[in-house]
Amino acid sequence: MKFKFSIIFSFFLYITYGQINVKGKVVSKSNQPLEGAAVFFNSTTIATITDENGEYQLTVPEGKYKLVASYLGFKTVEREVDINENTSLDRLNFTLEEEDSLLNEVVIGAKKKTKSKKPKYEDFLVFKEAFLGRTNYAEKCKIDNQKALKYYFDPATNTFSVEAKEPIIIINRDLGYKITYNLEKFQIKDRIISYFGYSQYEELEGSKRKKKKWKKNRKKAYHGSLRHFLKTFITANTKEEGFDINIMHRVRNEKHPSDSELAFSKKIFEFQDKRSVPINFNKVIVKPESKLDSAILIHQRQLKHPKIIDKLIKRNVSYSDISYRVEGKVYLKFDGFLKVTYNNEPEEFNYKRDIKRRLGVQKSNFLLFDSPQEILPIGQIADQNNRLVEGYWSYELFANALPLNYKPPKE
Known part of the structure; x- marks a missing residue:
């Protein structure tokens, strides 16, 4: 079965080179300091916890970010921040509100969700495969606190959803990260998987041999990824980096x-x-x-x-055919969708289950719901709700994700 994946994963990250100290405080609605609250820049390794006074301090490069504060039993809060020399850096404060005590009293429309009646481990396997994926790296990923997950099924809408009563702890042994993931939403509906949350990356401790392996695996995970592809529009070297692009339309067969x-x-x-x-x-x-x-x-x-087929509109398009620059910003614009081939790596054996052809080089589809869309310098679409991936990129899920401040080593 083929799945379309809409990865709802919001952030901002414009990195430059100036290092700046950021300070603030995390308190409850009653103005009580929250000691041990996690404060981090979303999807990065830049993180800390608050002291006994609820205060925190981080050192980050100048740029635009999503700064997140999280504390068990309280609702996670985010702030979009543009950090530069003119930013007021000692007053980035958070006030957190307590969560509802009963997790299973969440309502869909006017009806409560129905708790899944499947065996819990079967539900967990569905979630793990849809969230982490089935890649070689996913096989080595472990969710330490799977008992924190609650599963629901709404028969009226045929929707499977998952909630977590605490942040999910993911150990990625092949990439060398411990990831704390605040799951805000996860659902499977109409064969489309969507999720949203905040992730905090932490380097695992390891021997020189392990660190060398992690460095190699991270480089491999980056190459051919959607982030790598989009970054080539910033650096204007899509073809040189191994990507071929065709413009396609979907038409009735x-x-x-x-x-x-x-x-x-x-x-x-x-x-x-x-x-x-x-x-x-x-x-x-x-x-x-x-x-x-x-x-x-x-x-x-x-x-x-099949009822719908893909029709070739234009073969071997250049990055300049589907992107343009305005005041230093890069925008992606095209009709239909992009069929993207990455020629420098083969598809993994596990991907064979998703396709009806022989394994070959990596092939993916990339669609924008609204065009144009800005490409951020880090290699991401500014509005993550406005894109959808199919093919190999929908096979490479969270287990293959890297922190946004990861930089591939120079060749």
Whole structure:
């Protein structure tokens, strides 16, 4: 089964080179200092905890960030900050509000969620695969506190969702990170997986041999990734970095049966079913001799020819064909979607389950719901809600993610 993944993962990160101290305080609504609250820049290794007075201090490069404060039992709060020499850096304070005491009293519309009745471990495996992925790195990833996860299923909307009563602790043994993830939303609906949260990265302790392995694996995880691809629009070297781009459109397949043909075949099959007449759907029919033969042919066409197909619009486009610069900012603009091939790495064996062809070089689809969209210097779309990935990029999920302040080593 192929999945489309919409990764809802918000942040800002414009990094420059000036290091600046950031100070602040984290308190409750009653103005009580919260000792031990986590304060971090989202999806980075830049983090700390508050002291007994609820105060914190961080040193960061100049840039635009999302600064996050998190404390168990309280709602996570974020602040978009533009840190530079003119920023008031000693008053980046947070006031946290206590969470509702009953996690399972969350409401969808006017109805409460139905707690999943599947075995808990089966639910966990569904979540783990949809969140971390099935890559080689995902196999070595461990969620330390899986008992913190609560699973729900809404039969009315066919939606599977997961909540966490505390931050999820992820140990990525292949990339060398401990990740504290504040899960705000996770759901699977209509074969689309979406999640949103805040992640804090921490380097694992390890021997020189392990650190050398982690460095190699991080470089491999970065190369060919969506972030690597988007970064090449900033550096203007998409082709040189190994990416080929085709512009595609999705169109109706003329070989697929029409709605009226499908309605006709359904009516014939229902009639045969009422008469308890068995139907040979695999019957070889050269020329239909009855209405049932015609209905079977329609059914066979439906199985053989998908309703929607991808049509090539333009092959081997340059980064300059689909992007432009305004006042130093880079914007991506195109109609349809991009079929992106990364030629420098093969697809992993585990990916074979998702495709009907032989394994080859990495191929992904990239779609913008609204165009144009700004590409941030770190290699991300500014509005993460406005993009969707398919193919190999939807196979490489959170287990392959790197902190946003990761910089690949120079060749």
